[in-house]
Amino acid sequence: MFEQIDGMLKSGLIEPTTGAKYKSEANLILRFIDDVPVHKVTAAMVRKMDQDMLAKGYARETVARAHNSLKRYLCEALEKGLIIAVPITRTVKPLAWSAKTSTPWMTRCVRGCWASSTKCPTTKLRSR
Numbered sequence: 001m002f003e004q005i006d007g008m009l010k011s012g013l014i015e016p017t018t019g020a021k022y023k024s025e026a027n028l029i030l031r032f033i034d035d036v037p038v039h040k041v042t043a044a045m046v047r048k049m050d051q052d053m054l055a056k057g058y059a060r061e062t063v064a065r066a067h068n069s070l071k072r073y074l075c076e077a078l079e080k081g082l083i084i085a086v087p088i089t090r091t092v093k094p095l096a097w098s099a100k101t102s103t104p105w106m107t108r109c110v111r112g113c114w115a116s117s118t119k120c121p122t123t124k125l126r127s128r
Helices: 002-011 016-032 043-055 060-079 121-127
Strands: none
Touching: 002 016, 016 043, 016 060, 043 060
């Protein structure tokens, strides 16, 4: 995983901040799927990784990001001929997560700006 990330960084395909995010996700994945060769990763391992991450208190969004990163790495391994099939298919999906509900001090107006609980400036403009 890290070789792929370093290659993308060196070639300029990704920014350093994106590379740091990818490395963080790779470290997280390796905490739960450790010392398993890429060709031995199974759908059951991925499901267990998702469940274990949730049990340890990781947010659903974090689990979904790690799941999707693992899928991306496995797809690259497939393209390179390291595996014959990607074990994460439509039957093994990342966990669903929903956005947090908005709080009164952070509501979204029709124009798309963030406004406080007082009137939004774009709303005032439209009402004139």
